[in-house]
Amino acid sequence: MAFSDSFKPHIPYLRRHARLLTGDQARGDAAVRDALQAAVAGQASIETDWPPRVALYRLFHACWKPEAASPVSDDTTQAQLDRIPALARRALLLTAVEGFPARDAARILGLNAGDIDHLLVDAQNTIEAGLRTRVLIIEDEPIVALDIEAIIADAGHDVEGVARTRREAIDLFRSSEIGLVLADIQLADGSSGIDAVNDILADQDVPVVFITAYPERLLTGERPEPAYLITKPFMPETIAATISQVLFFADAKPAEPAPLIG
Known part of the structure; x- marks a missing residue:
């Protein structure tokens, strides 16, 4: 099986992940499409010796630019978005929603495994503040x-x-x-x-x-x-x-x- 075929089944779940990161279907799907196109054009590399799902998510996070994917319209919204450190939010979604173990989440984000636990605590504490409904x-x-x-x-x-x-x-x-x-x-x-x-x-x-x-x-x-x-x-x-x-x-x-x- 070609490596590209091995990660195709994971693309729908990557779309879900991208939509959670961006808060929007269109922006999330566009971010996934841009990452895949970058790989096809040789502008981004895929770790072919990694498990396909880990390699696919690594490709996405290496290519995704949060500033472009999450435009804001006023200073209040920007302040709210800035409450959560970007890496902490990514670590939370990779582990809690996508089910990656901390070691794989670290590989996807280009971090050391020891950094993930600290990021998860920061993300959960910040994101839950004042959001009761x-x-x-x-x-x-x-x-x-x-x-x-x-x-x-x-x-x-x-x-x-x-x-x-x-x-x-x-x-x-x-x-x-x-x-x-x-x-x-x-x-x-x-x-x-x-x-x-x-x-x-x-x-x-x-x-x-x-x-x-x-x-x-x-x-x-x-x-x-x-x-x-x-x-x-x-x-x-x-x-x-x-x-x-x-x-x-x-x-x-x-x-x-x-x-x-x-």
Whole structure:
């Protein structure tokens, strides 16, 4: 198998990572595309003796320029973005969301392994400050919903309710003050979590995180897609880190219409 073929299965997950880093589907996908094009053009190198997934993420981080990928429109937003050291945020997402061990995260970022633990502490402490919110869970499996509730509570947030169907989700959202929606894709009555979220976004712009066992189906880069995805089965720290990142970007960005998901 050619080395390029070996890292193709990892590209959808790299898109997810880039979207979390940039807070936006279009900017994240563009950053991934730029890195791959740089490799094809010989402007960036790939470590072919590394595991393909580690080499792919290393390529991305070597090419990505945060200043270009995360434009800001005012001094307040810039101050919020500057709260989190860039390397600390990258280390948090690589380990907690992408599941890289500290050693591989260090290789990806070009650091020593001993630096990662310090960066993770800095990132988590900074990103969680002042971001408590009320969460709506859209999940039809009771055990999974209970697990998510516990994780959210441990992270300092409040669970406003759990919906098992599209109709329940819309009713709960409209009757409560919700700051974040955490949604499964397939719901109890055969309805879609995506449809429920689109109904919610038609009423109000609110950050959304999807949970799915098949994230590659929603990370093709070919249509409007969720910017934030968690893969089942998940680790508690994955949900906590993703929620913190999503709320950080929601707090840092000026208000704008939310795109519906295709």
